[in-house]
Amino acid sequence: xxxxxxxxxxxxxxxxxxxxxxxxxxxxxxxxxxxxxxxxxxxxxxxxxxxxxxxxxxxxxxxxxxxxxxxxxxxxxxxxxxxxxxxxxxxxxxxxxxxxxxxxxxxxxxxxxxxxxxxxxxxxxxxxxxxxxxxxxxxxxxxxxxxxxxxxxxxxxxxxxxxxxxxxxxxxxxxxxxxx
Amino acid sequence: xxxxxxxxxxxxxxxxxxxxxxxxxxxxxxxxxxxxxxxxxxxxxxxxxxxxxxxxxxxxxxxxxxxxxxxxxxxxxxxxxxxxxxxxxxxxxxxxxxxxxxxxxxxxxxxxxxxxxxxxxxxxxxxxxxxxxxxxxxxxxxxxxxxxxxxxxxxxxxxxxxxxxxxxxxxxxxxxxxxxxxxxxxxxxxxxxxxxxxxxxxxxxxxxxxxxxxxxxxxxxxxxxxxxxxxxxxxxxxxxxxxxxxxxxxxxxxxxxxxxxxxxxxxxxxxxxxxxxxxxxxxxxxxxxxxxxxxxxxxxxxxxxxxxxxxxxxxxxxxxxxxxxxxxxxxxxxxxxxxxxxxxxxxxxxxxxxxxxxxxxxxxxxxxxxxxxxxxxxxxxxxx
Ligand SMILES: [Zn+2]
Numbered sequence: 001x002x003x004x005x006x007x008x009x010x011x012x013x014x015x016x017x018x019x020x021x022x023x024x025x026x027x028x029x030x031x032x033x034x035x036x037x038x039x040x041x042x043x044x045x046x047x048x049x050x051x052x053x054x055x056x057x058x059x060x061x062x063x064x065x066x067x068x069x070x071x072x073x074x075x076x077x078x079x080x081x082x083x084x085x086x087x088x089x090x091x092x093x094x095x096x097x098x099x100x101x102x103x104x105x106x107x108x109x110x111x112x113x114x115x116x117x118x119x120x121x122x123x124x125x126x127x128x129x130x131x132x133x134x135x136x137x138x139x140x141x142x143x144x145x146x147x148x149x150x151x152x153x154x155x156x157x158x159x160x161x162x163x164x165x166x167x168x169x170x171x172x173x174x175x176x177x178x179x180x
Numbered sequence: 181x182x183x184x185x186x187x188x189x190x191x192x193x194x195x196x197x198x199x200x201x202x203x204x205x206x207x208x209x210x211x212x213x214x215x216x217x218x219x220x221x222x223x224x225x226x227x228x229x230x231x232x233x234x235x236x237x238x239x240x241x242x243x244x245x246x247x248x249x250x251x252x253x254x255x256x257x258x259x260x261x262x263x264x265x266x267x268x269x270x271x272x273x274x275x276x277x278x279x280x281x282x283x284x285x286x287x288x289x290x291x292x293x294x295x296x297x298x299x300x301x302x303x304x305x306x307x308x309x310x311x312x313x314x315x316x317x318x319x320x321x322x323x324x325x326x327x328x329x330x331x332x333x334x335x336x337x338x339x340x341x342x343x344x345x346x347x348x349x350x351x352x353x354x355x356x357x358x359x360x361x362x363x364x365x366x367x368x369x370x371x372x373x374x375x376x377x378x379x380x381x382x383x384x385x386x387x388x389x390x391x392x393x394x395x396x397x398x399x400x401x402x403x404x405x406x407x408x409x410x411x412x413x414x415x416x417x418x419x420x421x422x423x424x425x426x427x428x429x430x431x432x433x434x435x436x437x438x439x440x441x442x443x444x445x446x447x448x449x450x451x452x453x454x455x456x457x458x459x460x461x462x463x464x465x466x467x468x469x470x471x472x473x474x475x476x477x478x479x480x481x482x483x484x485x486x487x488x489x490x491x492x493x494x495x496x497x498x499x500x501x502x503x504x505x506x507x508x509x510x511x512x513x514x515x516x517x518x519x520x521x522x523x524x525x526x527x528x529x530x531x532x533x534x535x536x537x538x539x540x541x542x543x544x545x546x547x548x549x550x551x552x553x554x555x556x557x558x559x560x561x562x563x564x
Binding site for chain 1: 276279320322323324325327353354355358359361362397400419420473532533552553554557558560561562564
């Protein structure tokens with residue numbers, strides 16, 4: 001089930017070891033440090049591989065995360081806000097990643113813009129508690145979702161490329177020029 | 181084209197019409213349940229259960245508090261059934277709003293869209309039966325901010341300010357089920373888990389008494405086989421399907437077993453599955469896993485072992501047979517088989533996955549926590 005490309009992606013994200021959730025005071029700080037270290041390494045690896053696709057940060061307690069993710073389609077960069085809460089039962093249960101601005105635009109979402117994960121995600125996560133962290137949720141959950149859904153939404157005309165700073169659009173996209 | 185004043189006047193008029201339509205025949209509270217058969221007594225048919233010898237003491241239902249978590253397709257119907265049965269207190273949890281997209285399900289009405297599910301439900305339920313004391317909580321129980329309040333409500337909201345008598349999980353996601361499981365193991369609360377599959381053609385209920393029966397973390401989630409060839413099951417373009425029928429059936433099972441548990445009649449089923457395509461209803465008993473990941477589950481198991489057990493009635497013993505001992509046809513594994521943790525499941529029920537395979541992704545490096553402080557790491561992340 002873990003195919004070669006998934007395996008390759010996973011190998012660029014350091015694993016975690018502390019099994020602690022936000023209700024476990026000191027251990028949670030330990031876990032958070034691992035989360036950040038794993039994420040930093042993953043983002044650096046992405047940059048090196050010319051595959052930089054998200055930024056995340058959290059509140060002080062590490063319970064609320066927010067940032068941006070982007071997807072490049074036909075040389076245009078489509079950028080979206082990402083947000084999620086760390087559930088009290090984390091890391092046994094994965095965070096539910098949401099793209100609020102796409103809420104209501106696709107059937108592949110639950111309420112509040114939470115992305116619909118593949119049948120494979122939860123079993124894979126469940127089998128890798130507590131070693132998988134936020135980076136893994138992004139790589140195995142959000143990454144494949146964007147790759148399938150964004151081109152489809154663009155093709156259907158549900159989202160379209162917009163220049164920055166034009167007022168009145170719910171979804172804001174940032175134009176970038178790719179250097180080949 | 182109407183101007184704003186005209187539209188506002190029209191809205192006011194419609195709101196008044198709606199209010200008068202829904203406020204008709206509002207009855208006064210009824211002090212004591214009576215079995216008198218008159219057309220104004222909403223309890224006569226329920227109290228008849230006593231006369232017929234089905235339930236010894238039906239009016240005790242008024243002493244109980246039930247919490248319903250998740251007021252969607254299953255939870256709203258569950259809450260309505262309990263309200264009509266005259267439950268003492270009902271506590272509703274949900275963070276969602278009513279949407280027109282919910283109208284393929286029972287209970288909510290189009291004019292309620294936009295309202296919070298708990299408030300809209302409470303309005304309707306109070307109108308159906310003003311004797312039921314309804315409390316509502318409009319938040320997501322899985323977040324750190326709400327979880328403490330959630331456990332506090334569950335442990336102090338009975339009619340005698342103690343723990344609620346029963347919690348019914350009618351949520352639609354794994355995270356919320358796990359949050360309920362965590363709370364119930366920690367505070368030793370009895371609950372029912374319920375669910376409908378995302379393809380809408382199977383469902384289940386599961387009775388969980390911490391330490392006595394398997395908790396939600398004791399085994400991977402169970403799946404009732406829907407007898408659909410996986411290859412023909414298309415998931416493209418949609419997250420989940422839903423049918424009012426399946427949800428209504430599951431809600432019926434849930435409340436039926438709730439009544440049996442609270443009023444002590446018949447037998448409470450530990451696990452009851454439902455496969456809609458074949459009308460197949462597997463049942464089984466699930467023992468707790470001594471190696472459950474949840475520390476509080478293991479603690480409750482030790483407590484339960486020390487408790488004196490009531491004598492099992494002879495007739496109840498005979499009913500225990502349907503549990504299938506061997507699992508050669510019972511378990512089908514999503515992943516390659518590893519540690520099944522001795523989960524014995526009934527025919528037609530499978531495990532969603534198996535527990536960790538420690539060797540699956542070895543080539544990864546570990547994120548080691550060295551001397552770097554969290555603040556430094558946060559700053560480093562921001563500056564990439
Ligand atoms: Zn357990």
